[in-house]
Structure formats: structure tokens, C-alpha cells
Amino acid sequence: MHPLRVLYKKDGHMFANLNTVLRRESSFKVLFILAFALGLFFGLYAVFLSGFRFLNILGGAGFMVTRYLFSLIFLALGVMMVLSGIITSYSALFRSRDSILLLTSPIPDSTLVLYKFTESCLLSSWAFFFIILPYTLAYAVHEKLSPFFVGWTLLFSIPFLILYSGLGTIFVLLFIRWIPRHLREWMILLGLMVAGLIAYYVRPTARTGFDDSQFLLSRLIPGLQWASQPLGPNWWAAEGIMAFARGQIGRGFLLWGVLVSNTLLVIWIIRSLGKLLFARACQRLWGIVPPRRRQERLGAMLDHWLQPFGTISRGLALKDIRTFLRDPMQWSQSLIFFGLLGFYFASLRTFRYNALPDVWRNLIVFLNVFSVAAVLCSLSSRFVYPQLSLEGQAFWIIGLSPAGLRRVLLTKFFTALAAMATISVALIALSTTMLGVAPLLKGVTVSLSLAIALGTCGLSTGLGAVFLDLKQSNPMAIVSSFGGTLNLALSLIFMAVVILPCAIPFHFLNLGKIGPTTLYRTLGIVGPAIVVLTLLTTILPLWLGLRSLQRREY
Numbered sequence: 001m002h003p004l005r006v007l008y009k010k011d012g013h014m015f016a017n018l019n020t021v022l023r024r025e026s027s028f029k030v031l032f033i034l035a036f037a038l039g040l041f042f043g044l045y046a047v048f049l050s051g052f053r054f055l056n057i058l059g060g061a062g063f064m065v066t067r068y069l070f071s072l073i074f075l076a077l078g079v080m081m082v083l084s085g086i087i088t089s090y091s092a093l094f095r096s097r098d099s100i101l102l103l104t105s106p107i108p109d110s111t112l113v114l115y116k117f118t119e120s121c122l123l124s125s126w127a128f129f130f131i132i133l134p135y136t137l138a139y140a141v142h143e144k145l146s147p148f149f150v151g152w153t154l155l156f157s158i159p160f161l162i163l164y165s166g167l168g169t170i171f172v173l174l175f176i177r178w179i180p181r182h183l184r185e186w187m188i189l190l191g192l193m194v195a196g197l198i199a200y201y202v203r204p205t206a207r208t209g210f211d212d213s214q215f216l217l218s219r220l221i222p223g224l225q226w227a228s229q230p231l232g233p234n235w236w237a238a239e240g241i242m243a244f245a246r247g248q249i250g251r252g253f254l255l256w257g258v259l260v261s262n263t264l265l266v267i268w269i270i271r272s273l274g275k276l277l278f279a280r281a282c283q284r285l286w287g288i289v290p291p292r293r294r295q296e297r298l299g300a301m302l303d304h305w306l307q308p309f310g311t312i313s314r315g316l317a318l319k320d321i322r323t324f325l326r327d328p329m330q331w332s333q334s335l336i337f338f339g340l341l342g343f344y345f346a347s348l349r350t351f352r353y354n355a356l357p358d359v360w361r362n363l364i365v366f367l368n369v370f371s372v373a374a375v376l377c378s379l380s381s382r383f384v385y386p387q388l389s390l391e392g393q394a395f396w397i398i399g400l401s402p403a404g405l406r407r408v409l410l411t412k413f414f415t416a417l418a419a420m421a422t423i424s425v426a427l428i429a430l431s432t433t434m435l436g437v438a439p440l441l442k443g444v445t446v447s448l449s450l451a452i453a454l455g456t457c458g459l460s461t462g463l464g465a466v467f468l469d470l471k472q473s474n475p476m477a478i479v480s481s482f483g484g485t486l487n488l489a490l491s492l493i494f495m496a497v498v499i500l501p502c503a504i505p506f507h508f509l510n511l512g513k514i515g516p517t518t519l520y521r522t523l524g525i526v527g528p529a530i531v532v533l534t535l536l537t538t539i540l541p542l543w544l545g546l547r548s549l550q551r552r553e554y
Contacts, residue, residue, distance in 0.1 A: 003107040007115045032485050041134055048138035056142070070241060073135060074234035077128055078164045083340075084127065085168020088120040093169075093278070094176065094285055103282060113173070113274025114267070121165045128161050145245055152244040156237040156256060159263040163233055166266035173273045176281040233259060316411040320387065334383075337375045338423055341368075345427060348434040359510040361435050366503040368431045369445050372424050373452045373499065377491040384416045384460035385487050386478040389469045405549045413461040413542060421453040444502055444523070451530060455494045455537040462541025463487045466548045494537055501526045 093099060093116045102112050136153040139145070229235055240255030345368065348354060353364055388409075428449040432442040467483025478484060505522045508514045514522075 003111045004115055007107075007111075008118075032489055037130075040130060044131065045134035045138050048135050049142060052138060052142040068228060070139075070238035071228060071232075071235050073132070074160065074237050075232070077131060078160070078234050081124060081128060081161060081164035082168045082171075084124040085120060085165035086172055087168075088123045089117065089165075089169040089172045090176075092116040092120045092123070093172065094282065099282070103279065108275070109278045110271045110275035113169075113278050114271050117166065117169050117267075117270050120169060121162055124165050125161055129157070132157055143245075149241075149245055152241050152252070156240050156259060159256075159260045160233060160237045163259070163263040163266050166263070166270055169270055170266070170273060173270075173277050173281060176285050177277045179284065233262065316408060317415045320412060320415050324383070334379055337379065338427065341372060341375065341427055342430065345431040345434060348431065354434060354436045357510075359507070361437055362441065362506050362510050365432060365435060365437055365441060365445055366499065366506070369428060369448055369499055369503075370495075372427050372449060373495040374492075376420055376424055376452055376456050377488065377495055380416065380420065380456040380460040381484060381488040381491060382479055384412075384457060385464040385484055387412055387416075387461075388464045389472060389478045391470070406546055409461065409465060409542065409546050409549065413457055416461065417453060417457040420457055421450055424449040424453050441506060444506075448499060448502060448530075451498055451534040452495055455498070455534050456491045458538030459487055459491055459494070459541050462543070462545035463490075465545025466541070468548065468552075494533075497533065498530055501530070 093113065096116070099116070103109075132153065133150070136150050140147070140149040236255045236259045240252045240259070243249075243252035243255060348364075353361065356364070425446055428445050429442070432445055463483055463486065467481065467486075469478055469481065469483075472478050472481075502523070505514065505519050505526075509516070509519050
């Protein structure tokens with residue numbers, strides 16, 4: 001039997017036992033995930049459908065925009081799949097527990113890499129389909145198309161997903177194999193990247209291949225020029241789907257064949273690179289030992305910054321910070337999420353969003369607050385909540401140490417809060433500055449970001465102590481437990497309860513339904529209520545967590 005078939009058969013048996021695994025999970029967790037998934041799907045469907053109806057009101061301009069929407073969304077999803085492919089491929093190939101075992105087995109490296117690539121695609125696919133399916137369904141309903149339109153989208157989506165995920169896997173294999181080790185190599189790499197960006201921005205802008213409508217729309221819609229390139233896989237997928245919708249079956253299958261053939265080429269490249277590079281990449285990555293001088297320099301710098309907090313608190317904070325920095329899966333995810341938000345906020349004036357009317361700028365500001373808050377909820381549930389549980393069987397040392405459980409819990413809370421609050425406040429301040437909003441709106445949104453950082457860190461730290469699980473060493477199992485699911489649900493509810501009472505009055509003010517006096521009165525009532533709610537959400541879980549820790553036996 002072929003080794004790849006054996007590995008897939010093993011996964012098949014694991015999938016067949018999924019029913020047994022689900023029975024062990026809490027009913028609350030299963031119902032929450034199901035409700036969240038259905039709410040996300042139909043919520044996106046409603047948003048996309050309302051967007052198509054809005055474009056329909058615009059007349060000719062809306063029709064021209066709709067022509068290129070499929071290509072644009074496939075381009076955006078393609079970029080998302082490359083980034084997701086980089087993260088999941090790195091985790092599956094180099095951070096998975098079975099990678100070392102399989103590497104020492106008689107399975108060829110090419111087969112192993114192909115198997116791990118399949119696993120990476122499956123991990124990345126759920127987000128892709130949760131976006132493309134409601135979008136396609138909304139477009140089909142708006143345009144009154146055949147139900148087969150969704151099937152044609154799926155026909156193109158599968159090879160499209162594999163192709164872009166494969167690009168992420170290829171990048172990981174090449175980068176890990178030749179990852180820079182010294183400062184000089186990093187400086188050369190950074191210089192090449194800067195030179196590439198400069199060459200891109202100073203290139204002559206030609207209108208070759210652009211008709212007048214595309215040229216005008218490219219000034220209004222970011223990314224239209226890239227989305228309209230006939231050599232891009234996003235254009236093949238979008239044009240092929242629309243060809244099927246127009247009844248051009250032959251052209252549709254031709255474009256599908258082009259997409260599939262390029263996908264097979266990417267798979268062949270992954271298989272070949274796996275044979276040539278995977279073993280050496282593993283040896284290079286697992287054999288890297290950071291220079292001791294660099295570790296000592298970083299430790300001394302952190303120790304100097306944390307000097308005012310005392311010896312015990314400083315030692316606890318340094319341990320958590322070093323643990324975080326030594327795990328690339330943690331800091332890479334945080335860097336990508338916050339990096340993308342920062343890049344988007346810094347580009348708001350490039351998109352001319354600051355020139356929009358007040359009602360639209362107000363809407364964009366609060367949508368940005370929602371996006372930052374959602375990332376805070378996700379990352380605090382993923383990284384802050386399992387911190388105490390990951391102490392494992394050595395937790396009794398902390399329980400019996402002179403540091404005290406209260407100091408341990410508060411140190412973990414303030415360490416997480418310092419990072420979350422700094423990043424969230426900086427991002428919202430950047431967003432409001434680039435949009436040029438009024439000082440009152442800027443102060444409210446920055447305060448909201450600080451309140452959400454306080455609440456989410458308090459919930460994650462406190463509930464992490466209440467639902468302490470020292471027997472589990474897998475952070476994902478800790479996060480997906482009943483306590484982790486409850487923490488995420490409460491964080492999302494807190495986020496909505498804090499943001500909406502402030503967003504609605506500002507929206508009504510810009511629509512002319514209320515005046516400035518009514519706005520000030522509303523904020524005078526809502527503001528203290530949010531302060532009280534934030535303090536309760538922060539202090540109560542910490543108190544319950546401390547009480548739960550003190551009742552334990554060590």
C-alpha cells in the first residue's frame with residue numbers, strides 16, 4: 001500500500017471516531033460553536049446581500065463595480081490563503097508532534113510533505129468557504145441566478161484554495177531551508193525587500209490593457225488593477241464562474257482547466273521541494289540555537305524595564321515574556337493579525353477614506369474598533385486564558401512559593417494587559433488620526449479600546465484560574481474546553497455591549513436624528529455605565545480566579 005494512502009487511511013479512522021470525541025465535549029461548547037457558525041454564515045449573507053442592493057441603487061456605477069467584485073474577492077481571499085498557508089504549513093511541518101516520528105519512518109520526505117500540505121489545506125479551508133459561500137449565495141439571490149451557480153463556485157474554489165495554500169507552503173519550505181542566521185544576512189534580506197517596494201512604487205504607471213471604466217474604478221477601488229490581471233488565478237476563477245453563469249460552458253471549462261493545471265504544477269513543486277529540502281530544513285530549524293549574547297542582552301533590557309515592579313513580579317513577568325517569544329506560533333499569529341490591521345489603518349488616506357462624509361467616516365471608525373476588539377478577544381482567549389493551565393504539574397511549586405497566588409495572578413494579568421492595551425490603543429489612535437475625526441470621537445474610541453483590553457484580559461486571566469486544568473498540556477485543548485468556550489463567548493458579548501451604546505448615538509448624530517446636546521447627555525449616561533461594567537468584568541473574574549486557586553491543595 002502507498003505510504004500516502006496509509007496516512008490518509010489513518011485520518012479516515014480518526015474522522016470516523018469524531019462522533020465519539022464529540023460526545024465527550026460539553027453541550028454548551030457544541031451549541032455555542034454551532035450557533036456562532038450559523039450566525040456568522042447568515043450574518044455574512046445578509047451583509048453581502050445588502051451590499052449588492054446598495055450597489056444596485058447606484059445605477060451604472062454600481063453595475064461596473066459588480067462586474068469586478070468576484071475577481072476582487074478572490075484576490076483578497078487568495079492573499080488570505082497565502083498567509084494562512086504560511087502559518088498552518090509551518091505548524092504542520094515543523095511544529096507538529098508527529099513530524100519527528102514520521103521523519104524517522106520509511107515514508108519518503110516528498111510523501112510526508114504532501115500529506116502535511118493536505119492537512120494544512122484542510123485547516124485553512126473552513127475560513128475560505130465561510131466567506132465565499134455566503135457571498136456566492138447572496139450574489140445568486142440578488143441576480144436571480146440558477147442554484148447551479150453555487151456549484152460552479154465550488155468547482156473553481158477547490159483548486160483555487162489548493163493553489164494559494166500551496167504558495168504558502170512553498171514559501172515556508174524555502175524560507176526555513178535558507179533562514180538567515182546572522183544580522184548581516186537579515187540586513188541583506190531587509191534591503192532586498194525595501195528595494196523591491198521602492199521599485200514597485202516608482203514604476204511607471206501605464207494604462208495598457210485597462211479600458212476607461214477600469215481606469216476610473218481603479219482610483220476608487222483598491223486592488224482593482226491586480227484583480228483584473230488576466231494572468232492571475234483570481235481572474236481565472238472569477239471569469240470562469242461568470243462564463244458558466246452566461247452559459248459559456250466551453251469557456252468556463254477552459255478556464256477551470258487552466259486553474260487546475262497550475263494547481264497540479266504547484267503540488268508537483270511542493271512534492272519536489274519536500275524531497276530536496278524538507279530534511280535539511282528540519283535540521284536547520286531544530287538545530288538553531290540563539291546566541292547566548294543575544295539572549296543575555298534581551299534579558300538585561302527586559303529586566304531594566306521591569307525594575308520598578310520588584311524582584312518577584314519581575315521574574316514572573318520575564319518568564320511569561322520569554323515563553324511567548326520562544327514560541328513562533330504565538331508571536332507570529334499576533335504579528336500577522338496586528339500587522340495587517342496596522343497596515344490597513346496606515347493606508348486609510350491612500351484609499352481616500354478621510355475625504356468621505358462624516359457618516360461614513362464614523363461608521364469606518366467603529367468598524368475598526370470592532371475589528372481590533374475581535375482580534376483582542378481571539379488572542380486573549382488563545383494565549384492569555386491557558387497560561388496558568390500550561391504551568392502543568394509544576395504548578396505546586398508556584399502554589400507553595402513565597403510569591404503568593406495573588407501576586408502570580410495579578411502579574412499575569414498586568415503583563416497581558418500591558419501588551420494588549422498598548423497595541424489596541426495605538427491602532428485605534430492611528431485609525432482615528434488617519435481618518436481625521438473629531439477629538440471627541442477619537443477620545444471615545446481610544447477609551448473603548450482600553451476598556452475592551454481591560455475586560456478581555458480580566459476575563460481570560462480570571463476564568464483561566466477558575467477552570468484550571470493542570471492535566472492538559474495541549475493549549476488548543478485547553479482553549480476549546482468548556483471554560484475556554486465560555487471565556488470567548490463572554491468576551492464577545494462584552495465587546496458588543498461596550499461598543500454599540502457609543503456607536504449608535506454618534507451614528508444618529510451624523511444622520512441628523514439627534515443634536516450635539518442629546519449626544520453629550522447620552523454619553524454622560526453611557527460612559528459611567530461602561531466604566532462600571534468594565535470594572536466588574538475585570539475585577540470579578542480575577543477575584544473568582546484567586547478564590548479558586550486559594551482553595552486548591554498544593
